[in-house]
Amino acid sequence: MALLDTSKYAQGFGLGGVNPDLASERQTASFSVERLTTVLDGGAEHTRVRRAVVEAIERDPVFSRENQYFQTQNERYEAAVRKAVHLQKKMHEMGWREDGPEFIYIYRALAGDVAFLLHRVFMRSISVLGSDEQVAKWIPLATKHQLIGSYAQTELGHGTYLQGLETTAVFDTTTQEFILNTPKISAMKWWPGDMGRSATHTVVFAQLYVHGKCYGVHPFIVQMRSLRDHSLCPGITAGDIGPKMNFEHIDNGYLMLQNVRIPRENMLNKFCEVQPDGTYIRRGSQKINYFTMTTLRVSLLSDEVILPLMKACTIAIRYSAVRRQSKLNPGEEEAKILDYQTQQEKLLPQLAAAYAFHFINNYLHKLFDRGYKEIQERNFSSLPELHASSSGFKAMLSQYCTAGVEICLRACGGHGYSLLSGLPSLYTKILASCIYEGENTILLLQTARFLIKCFAAASAGQPVPQSVTYLAAVKPGKCPAKNKLDFLNPDIYVEAYQHIAIRLLSSTAAKLQDLIQSGVKKHEAWNQCTVQLVQAAKAHCHYITVKNFVETVEKLENKAGIQKIMKHLCDLYALHGIFSNAGLFLHDGYISGAQMDMITASYLDLLGVIRKDAVPLVDAFDFTDKSLNSALGSYDGNVYQRLYEWAQKSPTNQQISPAYEKYLRPLLHNKLSKL
């Protein structure tokens, strides 16, 4: 019962060495953390570049996120603009180029708190959809930041269904202008980033009308604000849509157009054009447009979906090795909460999933690189597979990772609920990934539509894309496993996942067929099957993820220590999936109840095995303390000291609240007594 050294309080507890509870976790690692980091980065050179970028960004005080948790929406916006402007300077200073190896790490290092991301989408859409003249005019201006661009597609009443957009662009042959209008409130552009307060220009998607005829949705470049004083241009009403769960640093905006006239040349016209006399001409295929959206979905997975889960795992697992609570055995000291089976069961499957998703992300990038090469050679045959993959995996990963971050947050008890843990902001941000770039349910149904087609083709003996050839392999059968160790055999569990994916798809295809044959209209029949179609699409993605994890582990044969722990994680990922979706596997008896007990036993055993390496496994993600920005998750594990130090910086501790003078003092003084 030694009394506290009060001088240490005054000094803020001096965050000295590493907490011994955390240090001991690192001494027993079964593998080299540095080597695993290199594997995750894809080679030592990548690791070097990444660390150099992170260091340069974090050393620069302009990019500091120190006060982020205390800032208002206005303050966060201002900081994001400051960072965006400074970033241009920084890139120049460091010699980082947009096509250089450093580029992919810059936004990761900034952890997203930077403005003008839509400026990049503005540029991309002009590059893809604009004619050579339009590209020549606008891209240099945008590159030099002589304007700030945004991208105005979504409307207050219209999201995913683009054909439903209501904004109009009417061609006026007399003036050679398009007249843009927001015909009703639901047509107001709503949500576009960088539009509420920053953008001077935007690409507006509107229904094109020429001589009273509607030609569907087209993109138009519209100036919103004066380049001289930033005032709104005539006919433009615009502003910020207000507070959100996160993304306070982004000025998501609204835009209303009232008889806004733009020259004929401002319609992006690579693929279609309105000639001076109003003749409408369509050129080439618009399929490639979808490819832009498709790649966007895949490119966001790493930084916006998988990394947040890795960060949440790092914070929660380090904290769980420091936090002690209750006793596992009477007479002993309080146990680390990571030693409780229930805590392991919350966190370790998330850790395994983070690795699984890192590897499936690599797989998707390879698939897309190959597809992109084919497309450049004018071979568009892989587009359906690429679209289905990007949709399904974006939905599955964002949904799983969002749930995973929430589990990590809750597993940290009360302290996880404090913004200072870093977990609430990870959660509120990743949650948006379930909605943006395609709502997840709609995306899964697009994947399902592709699978249903492929299943029909495969059943008819027609060729199907490589990732779905397994659909032809319908074989009922039973799982051959005899004991719990058999379930650590990847052949056994990959086969089980494959079986379930086929079963769900074939049974739903049959239901669909039955409904149609019984007279239900095709669209209505589809709607009646959608709950099951979503299940089938998820099962397909789950199967591919497990299979890819297994194949990745096989390729690590020259790295024995790492291969061994990755094999454990792969097993855990696979068995956790079966344990958590037991009904799918038991349904037709492919897995029996007795086998499910074996799976459960193996799964629970694995928790104990991986628990030993849990801290090194999150260390290998190689996050700096600054990038985690968490009082609970720092490398040194001095969680309580950091919580106390950080709390003192809160604005709630910077002044006596006016509430005292206004309300508390009158209340107490009215009836002041001596106690």
Added chain:
Amino acid sequence: MALLDTSKYAQGFGLGGVNPDLASERQTASFSVERLTTVLDGGAEHTRVRRAVVEAIERDPVFSRENQYFQTQNERYEAAVRKAVHLQKKMHEMGWREDGPEFIYIYRALAGDVAFLLHRVFMRSISVLGSDEQVAKWIPLATKHQLIGSYAQTELGHGTYLQGLETTAVFDTTTQEFILNTPKISAMKWWPGDMGRSATHTVVFAQLYVHGKCYGVHPFIVQMRSLRDHSLCPGITAGDIGPKMNFEHIDNGYLMLQNVRIPRENMLNKFCEVQPDGTYIRRGSQKINYFTMTTLRVSLLSDEVILPLMKACTIAIRYSAVRRQSKLNPGEEEAKILDYQTQQEKLLPQLAAAYAFHFINNYLHKLFDRGYKEIQERNFSSLPELHASSSGFKAMLSQYCTAGVEICLRACGGHGYSLLSGLPSLYTKILASCIYEGENTILLLQTARFLIKCFAAASAGQPVPQSVTYLAAVKPGKCPAKNKLDFLNPDIYVEAYQHIAIRLLSSTAAKLQDLIQSGVKKHEAWNQCTVQLVQAAKAHCHYITVKNFVETVEKLENKAGIQKIMKHLCDLYALHGIFSNAGLFLHDGYISGAQMDMITASYLDLLGVIRKDAVPLVDAFDFTDKSLNSALGSYDGNVYQRLYEWAQKSPTNQQISPAYEKYLRPLLHNKLSKL
């Protein structure tokens, strides 16, 4: 393509009548909404009182929540204090008494944004743990607000495990004082509400030492701040713990004690006392203390857990009847999203659960009223059952309702993510209910411990509490259902839930036994079974909830229309639970795969049936627009107009951002061009 009436824009769109899409939903209700509201309130008189309270609170501008989504943490705290002080005046003015019928509705009407809730816990703990003299001294002071109390139990390093608290109170016989200290940083009090900036006094829980001997944790009244000027008392360090996911209106605080001396009389001494010479005396049973915590868990369910789910359902279902997206059938207008099966499958099970939980809350209150009467007659025999029930249901309901609110949020797409939808704040607030008043996993394990004991007793033919007598009824068997309609028979599904609860408990009890018999230590064996014990505890609570819903529906026999729709909801709640936990039911073959297909078919059919009454079913919750505080969920369904009006009030639209002058103007003007 009619152009917008610009005068309407200027007038803010005049929120006129009810949106026709929403109005049409109400014309086809199969039951009387008003009558259902009365059933939910427990009688017409309750409805009248509730509405009167809500009206009085909402009419008073001091209680307005209009700007809540735009406020900083400091502003929300100030508003909460203002409301708390004003509430005293209001209650006096309205003649509302703490023991009157209005009281239970006041906090609901305020929607929680009020300070000094811990003042009530301070008073309650003195009433329960204090001697008659202590009650006589402190309660009148607290009642008259001559002090503001808090409750300091949780420490930075210690939550649920009270024995682990590290704060010390050493008795000094020479001065007849206790000396309180925070011996290390993990012992700092952390999280207590009203403590960071408001409280003048608090009840501190500390390890009592007399003559060097530790007597365990005891409660002490400690003054923190001067009653004259609110400055911190000598030896006290205190402040606010900073930003959180929600509860910004509450000043959760920290407290460090350095040689703080308090008189001997300030230890709450109803059950134990330190006499002047240091003799320690313990009196009577402390069991009743647990009962206070136990009742707290049940009393928070209604306002903090079930109501938020009801509100989220109201918002999401009304919005889904207004929002149109894509086409269900080609050629038709865009469909209401509530007509998509996937949207129904997200929202309608949440609606059914909200009703199920409202009824189980009634059940728990009856159980506790009966238990409280017995305890007053010195019969403590029901304490274990009450403790197990409050723990298990608090955990199950808070977990389910948190997930349900998140589903509602995500089902509203991008607009759900805006704070103006009201859904983010419902989510971030209800999430805390999974952590406070006992972390859910720990609570479920306490329920499991009770069940394991009862199962052993029941198996041995000994008497067990009424709610667990079913554990004696072990009968393997198979589900007798032959077709999908059989699964609308409550006997069929109640029996299935009962079977699963027994199976999970008995198999886990067997595993526990096996481990112990194989030589594993008892505590370690327990830890190895905890994942399954949690499952078993949940299954028990799920069974009781379904059974109670069925019994509630049976009692509605004199209200045919309401009974019919409640029966549908009960069926949906039960079948959704089986569909979502299929593995548990298929595991031992109690339900076959073919039967699971029947369940799925019945479940999906029910979605279509309940969809027709979905809007009237949320209308019956009878929330005012002000209490929902949602741009998406108002009764009139004018969602887009309201989003636009509310967004304009955001501080982000109140001024030109300083970011323009500082960063944007220099950026754009450096290279100004004519476009």
